[in-house]
Amino acid sequence: MGVAVFEVFGQEGPGAAMRHAGSLCAATPELAILLAEELFCRRSEYRALWVVPRDAISRAPQEGDVLGPAEPRGYRLGAGYRATVGKWRRFGGEQLVDR
Amino acid sequence: MIGKGLGLGQRAALREYILTLADDELVLGHRDSEWCAFAPLIEEDVAFASIAQDEMAHAALLYGLLEEDEAERDALAFGRDGRGMRSAVLLERPNGDWAYSLVRHHVYDIADDLRTGDLLESKEPLLRAAAERMRREERYHLAHGRSWLSVLAAGGACSRERLERAVDAVAADSYDLLRPLAWEGALVAAGALPRAPSRLWDRFVERVGAEVCAPLGLAFHPPTHAPRGREGEHSAAMDDLLRTMSEVYRSDPRAVW
Numbered sequence: 226m227g228v229a230v231f232e233v234f235g236q237e238g239p240g241a242a243m244r245h246a247g248s249l250c251a252a253t254p255e256l257a258i259l260l261a262e263e264l265f266c267r268r269s270e271y272r273a274l275w276v277v278p279r280d281a282i283s284r285a286p287q288e289g290d291v292l293g294p295a296e297p298r299g300y301r302l303g304a305g306y307r308a309t310v311g312k313w314r315r316f317g318g319e320q321l322v323d324r
Numbered sequence: 325m326i327g328k329g330l331g332l333g334q335r336a337a338l339r340e341y342i343l344t345l346a347d348d349e350l351v352l353g354h355r356d357s358e359w360c361a362f363a364p365l366i367e368e369d370v371a372f373a374s375i376a377q378d379e380m381a382h383a384a385l386l387y388g389l390l391e392e393d394e395a396e397r398d399a400l401a402f403g404r405d406g407r408g409m410r411s412a413v414l415l416e417r418p419n420g421d422w423a424y425s426l427v428r429h430h431v432y433d434i435a436d437d438l439r440t441g442d443l444l445e446s447k448e449p450l451l452r453a454a455a456e457r458m459r460r461e462e463r464y465h466l467a468h469g470r471s472w473l474s475v476l477a478a479g480g481a482c483s484r485e486r487l488e489r490a491v492d493a494v495a496a497d498s499y500d501l502l503r504p505l506a507w508e509g510a511l512v513a514a515g516a517l518p519r520a521p522s523r524l525w526d527r528f529v530e531r532v533g534a535e536v537c538a539p540l541g542l543a544f545h546p547p548t549h550a551p552r553g554r555e556g557e558h559s560a561a562m563d564d565l566l567r568t569m570s571e572v573y574r575s576d577p578r579a580v581w
Contacts, residue, residue: 228365249367252475259468263371 230279231257235271337510346386347411353379402573406558413551414497416562423486430469435501438524447515499550
């Protein structure tokens with residue numbers, strides 16, 4: 226029997242994002258969703274499921290690639306602004322503010 | 325309690341009928357549970373064991389219509405010997421291969437679908453409510469069976485040969501499921517059923533033919549002599565099954581769980 230791997234996504238409540246719940250093997254997509262119901266919803270964990278053949282998922286990075294920029298760009302992250310506060314004080318920024 | 329306001333004869337008939345329904349579910353549920361850890365895929369282990377639990381739960385629901393007391397209910401499920409069991413012989417047969425177990429379950433589900441469909445028209449509110457609850461799960465069971473049958477049908481020569489053998493073996497025992505029984509008329513007179521269960525036979529043969537056999541290019545011609553499980557005539561496999569199933573219960577029938 227030929228089997229394929231399917232990825233299962235579940236929604237925990239109304240409006241919640243679909244989250245990866247796990248994966249399973251099944252012979253057909255039809256059987257995959259039926260098995261997913263038993264495997265992932267027996268204890269009413271999810272109110273809705275998506276079942277996707279793993280082959281249907283496009284993945285990154287492609288071979289040899291690395292995700293993310295080559296040079297660090299920490300200044301773009303929220304944490305970067307904390308460093309900015311220190312510099313602002315050091316250079317007397319507070320005196321520029323009209324209290 | 326069920327059957328309030330009915331005469332003694334009608335009440336006895338109703339009890340017999342509910343026992344046939346409950347015993348069918350209990351015995352098939354037990355056989356299905358034997359697949360746990362042996363199904364073709366671990367995913368199916370979980371799914372089929374869960375279906376087995378559904379059938380067991382349906383049996384418990386139905387025994388509960390006959391006995392309010394839990395100990396009495398257990399005695400009904402686990403305390404009878406083969407002569408007292410009202411299930412169809414088809415359901416006690418050893419599991420054989422996956423094709424047999426699957427075809428048996430699906431063919432039984434079709435009979436059960438017809439039976440519980442009629443129960444929706446019962447004048448007994450408790451029986452009607454039980455049927456509604458059971459049918460909610462039976463939709464899944466039917467979809468599961470259909471899906472697996474199409475997988476096995478596409479599985480090559482060996483798979484095909486096993487399916488054919490399974491259909492023949494199941495057909496040979498099928499009549500027991502809906503054989504006319506002496507107390508059927510009383511059930512209809514009592515309003516518990518819109519028609520005698522045996523009147524569903526033609527529809528059953530037609531549906532198994534169309535839903536199970538036709539996609540395989542097979543025909544369904546079940547003989548109408550078959551065994552008489554409903555009258556307590558069971559095979560040796562039933563004794564084995566009861567010994568295993570009730571082993572814990574019999575070790576101390578008065579134990580509280």
